[in-house]
Amino acid sequence: TGFDLIIRNGTVVTASDTMLCDVGIRNGKVVALADKLGTAAREIDATGLLIMPGGIDSHVHLAQPTSDGSVMADDFESGTRSAACGGNTTVIPFSLQERGTSLLKSVEEHHQRAKGKCYIDYALHAIITDPTPQALEKELPQVVQGGVTSVKIFMTYQDMALNDAEIFKVMEATRREDALTMVHAENFDAIQQMTERLERAGQTGPRGHAESRPIVVEREATHRAISFAELVDVPLFVVHVSGGDVIEQIEWAKRRGLPIYAETCPQYLTLTAEDLDNANMEGSKYVCSPPPRDKANQKACWDALARDVFSTFTSDHCPFIYGSDTGKKKAGADASFKYVPNGIPGVETRLPILFSKGVSEGRISLNQFVALSATNHAKVYGMYPQKGTIAIGSDADIAIWDPHKRVTISQSMLNHNCDYTPYEGMELKGYPVTVISNGEVVAENGRPVGSAGKGKFILRGKSSLVPSRHPFEA
Numbered sequence: 001t002g003f004d005l006i007i008r009n010g011t012v013v014t015a016s017d018t019m020l021c022d023v024g025i026r027n028g029k030v031v032a033l034a035d036k037l038g039t040a041a042r043e044i045d046a047t048g049l050l051i052m053p054g055g056i057d058s059h060v061h062l063a064q065p066t067s068d069g070s071v072m073a074d075d076f077e078s079g080t081r082s083a084a085c086g087g088n089t090t091v092i093p094f095s096l097q098e099r100g101t102s103l104l105k106s107v108e109e110h111h112q113r114a115k116g117k118c119y120i121d122y123a124l125h126a127i128i129t130d131p132t133p134q135a136l137e138k139e140l141p142q143v144v145q146g147g148v149t150s151v152k153i154f155m156t157y158q159d160m161a162l163n164d165a166e167i168f169k170v171m172e173a174t175r176r177e178d179a180l181t182m183v184h185a186e187n188f189d190a191i192q193q194m195t196e197r198l199e200r201a202g203q204t205g206p207r208g209h210a211e212s213r214p215i216v217v218e219r220e221a222t223h224r225a226i227s228f229a230e231l232v233d234v235p236l237f238v239v240h241v242s243g244g245d246v247i248e249q250i251e252w253a254k255r256r257g258l259p260i261y262a263e264t265c266p267q268y269l270t271l272t273a274e275d276l277d278n279a280n281m282e283g284s285k286y287v288c289s290p291p292p293r294d295k296a297n298q299k300a301c302w303d304a305l306a307r308d309v310f311s312t313f314t315s316d317h318c319p320f321i322y323g324s325d326t327g328k329k330k331a332g333a334d335a336s337f338k339y340v341p342n343g344i345p346g347v348e349t350r351l352p353i354l355f356s357k358g359v360s361e362g363r364i365s366l367n368q369f370v371a372l373s374a375t376n377h378a379k380v381y382g383m384y385p386q387k388g389t390i391a392i393g394s395d396a397d398i399a400i401w402d403p404h405k406r407v408t409i410s411q412s413m414l415n416h417n418c419d420y421t422p423y424e425g426m427e428l429k430g431y432p433v434t435v436i437s438n439g440e441v442v443a444e445n446g447r448p449v450g451s452a453g454k455g456k457f458i459l460r461g462k463s464s465l466v467p468s469r470h471p472f473e474a
């Protein structure tokens with residue numbers, strides 16, 4: 001007895017089990033799972049509803065600086081608000097080390113941007129763009145010590161792409177520090193050559209973005225990154241996989257026994273390159289990297305989700321306002337695709353899309369949904385079982401879903417700071433109705449409850465994908 005909150009009569013779903021029971025919460029933690037719990041200060045009746053671990057979105061971009069004058073639409077306040085309303089209780093944005101700057105300082109600065117602004121808990125990944133000895137040998141150990149235990153590297157983008165030697169060096173450093181390496185795998189030089197060819201042909205509209213980086217560009221870089229990970233002997237996490245040829249590489253590596261893991265995102269399940277095809281700049285609303293492919297690749301991503309090839313499902317939320325001169329049209333309404341900032345909003349729609357198209361339409365099981373939306377993120381990024389499950393002692397981060405609720409996605413219902421959604425008009429079945437972070441309701445029926453500021457930084461431990469090495473193995 002004496003709970004702060006009891007959620008009654010719902011169906012509790014974890015990555016492994018489905019059970020009918022009450023959930024008792026005290027001091028922000030789950031403290032009881034049982035039939036007919038006693039009394040509480042507050043009760044929620046979840047009859048007919050699903051009680052699932054709050055979503056963890058382990059790939060989002062919030063308030064991240066850019067080098068081209070564009071401005072990300074969401075900061076930590078609007079981004080975590082939008083995340084909470086879409087069923088999430090933890091996000092992991094990226095701190096960006098810009099070339100010529102300190103890695104450690106970039107992480108500290110991103111902490112400052114988050115401070116006091118979050119509706120839900122957050123952790124951080126570190127992007128390394130300048131792998132100097134100082135960054136890798138002096139600063140990375142401190143960054144990892146501070147709970148930022150994953151490093152993302154880019155194989156494309158001006159001012160961000162690492163060359164092969166640099167990729168190798170970062171992997172050696174992450175191996176030393178027991179950090180997880182994440183990679184954005186696209187071949188920068190190939191994209192540049194393709195871009196010049198398209199410009200010569202006058203094909204500079206948004207569709208050119210997809211034409212400039214066909215899947216072979218992603219496949220080649222993925223294979224190269226996998227090969228380096230094999231040489232250096234580190235696990236590797238390939239982010240935002242867009243289709244079949246890349247999935248083939250991931251499965252090839254897994255078959256060889258290599259510790260290679262990957263994620264995919266809603267845009268690769270529901271959008272195609274044709275969405276970029278527009279006479280005016282409307283197509284820029286769908287410009288992201290890698291670009292959406294075609295129906296066959298959508299199916300390849302769904303099939304790979306169903307057979308557990310992907311460890312996680314993330315949004316890659318990276319919003320730029322369409323009607324702003326720091327957003328999608330920053331270089332003018334008829335500028336070449338190469339000036340359109342890359343990224344689309346999606347932190348709020350990620351889970352409703354996966355639930356509706358995945359669970360409601362029978363492509364994945366409810367337990368797979370929980371694994372892909374929360375549990376595996378917590379394991380991969382060193383937060384389990386504090387996060388990512390409903391168990392005694394876990395943080396009371398819970399999303400209560402109505403599996404029958406019908407929602408049509410529209411910009412007007414969303415809580416991000418972007419001015420459009422690429423999923424406008426999509427009809428869904430199933431939506432989160434009550435979202436609880438550390439025992440307190442933070443969103444109800446798609447709207448925020450209370451104010452920002454209670455979300456805290458989660459100091460992460462070592463990824464479950466990083467092996468424990470014996471001392472003599474160095």
Ligand code: URP
Binds near residue numbers: 289316343
């Ligand atoms: O286009 C995208 N995905 N923008 C976000 C940055 C990244 O590459 O993940």
Ligand code: ZN
Binds near residue numbers: 184239240289
């Ligand atoms: Zn990326």
Ligand code: ZN
Binds near residue numbers: 061316317318
């Ligand atoms: Zn991203």
Ligand code: ZN
Binds near residue numbers: 468470
């Ligand atoms: Zn060993």
